[in-house]
Amino acid sequence: MCSLVTSIFLYACESWTLSAELQRIQAMEMRCYRKILHISYKEYVTNEENRAKILQAIGPHEDILTIVKRRKLQWYGHIARSSGLAKTFLQGTVKGVRRQGGQRKRWEDNIREWTGLEFGKSQSAVENREKWRKLVAKSSVVPQRPSRLRD
Template sequence: MVLTGHHNIVYAYELGTLVEKLEQTFQATGVTDCFNTGVGSNSIFCKGCKKWVHKKCSGLKRLTKDSDFQCSRCQGTARPIDGRPQSEVQVGSDKLDVVASFCYLGDMLSAAGGCDLATTTRVKTAWKKFKELLPVLLSRHLSYKTRGHVYSTCVRSAMLHASETWPLTKPNLQRLQRNDRAMIRQICNVKPEDVATTRSNELLTLLGLEDLNLILKERRLRWYGHVERSSGAIKTALDMQVTGSRGKGRPRMTWKQVTERDRKDWKLSTTDPHDRNTWRSGVRSAMRAASQLPGRGSTDVDVAPVPAR
């Protein structure tokens, strides 16, 4: 449709009328008052960062029409997000920067504690290794057990690097299991429509792999024995008592509490971790017993290679 000059004039007139009505409505309802004064129903406008600040965060007991208001971040008095007021610390004659996270020997440590960042980083690394080895892991010239051995050696080891020191929570464990099973299904060529009817235990048996949760428990308990027999800083840190009051609610489980739960689950509470041979054989026996529980299946299965197409 082509607009003539007459239609353009009519359209402009109607648009101007609409704008006037909107202005009258805003003036009648007072909607624009907060924009003009810089004060809303529960917030105030910051002159520095040009953003609205909630009353609770503004530090004001009562909101006023102060056009020169600046929030604590613009004034430089706000604390960093991780709750650490200083940007650097003095250790002897050296100055160290305070950071939210850093990588140490391939493991990610964060100021928030826990292992959320560590598990996320290791999962990304595992997917990178998995994609690099995809031609081998999907090769029909190799048996499933050989592919499973390659996957366990190159991909799982990258995912579980430094997992001996992780105080895993349920979301952390589910993240690792979810990505581990996704890779295993891809190796076994499980189609998306068959995922719901395919049991993960059957795929683990096919590839000759142990359940991821069992491997994590075994790693933690093996490292627990090293820590108990040690006389260095790791033993001191394990027995250290932190002073101060705790917040409301149950705190997150520490690594020591997680390993004590593992010892109870695998009936190793009476096994002495200071005796290296006894502790090592006890962990291995408990691992074999747990892997042979009903529903897990045996992992000593080899499957003939699929003929190449």
């Protein structure tokens, strides 16, 4: 059941712009773990304990947020190397200025944040597939929050 939920959840995740959704994604993953382990919310079991039980039950695995980041970076590399309409949309900008105040995150902001490269430099970095694969593997790892902030 978990693989079915995961595949449905990750449908078209390459097009997501991740900002506040990070915590919601991790919460959904934790709900799935609790469901698999038959742990009620009424029982006080920390997220760390749930992760340890899942690790013991199914072994090492990637969490959903890591999968989303990896897929998004891989898709970006694929599109940036192509010459189709998707690349035009990816590189396209709208004339004018952005509105005043705090700006919403753009799709490309996630790429810039995860790789540490400016958007133009990442366009050229994509051309070397081996280096890009190594960068994707390094960038898609999700750092864990400190344990006192997790639960």
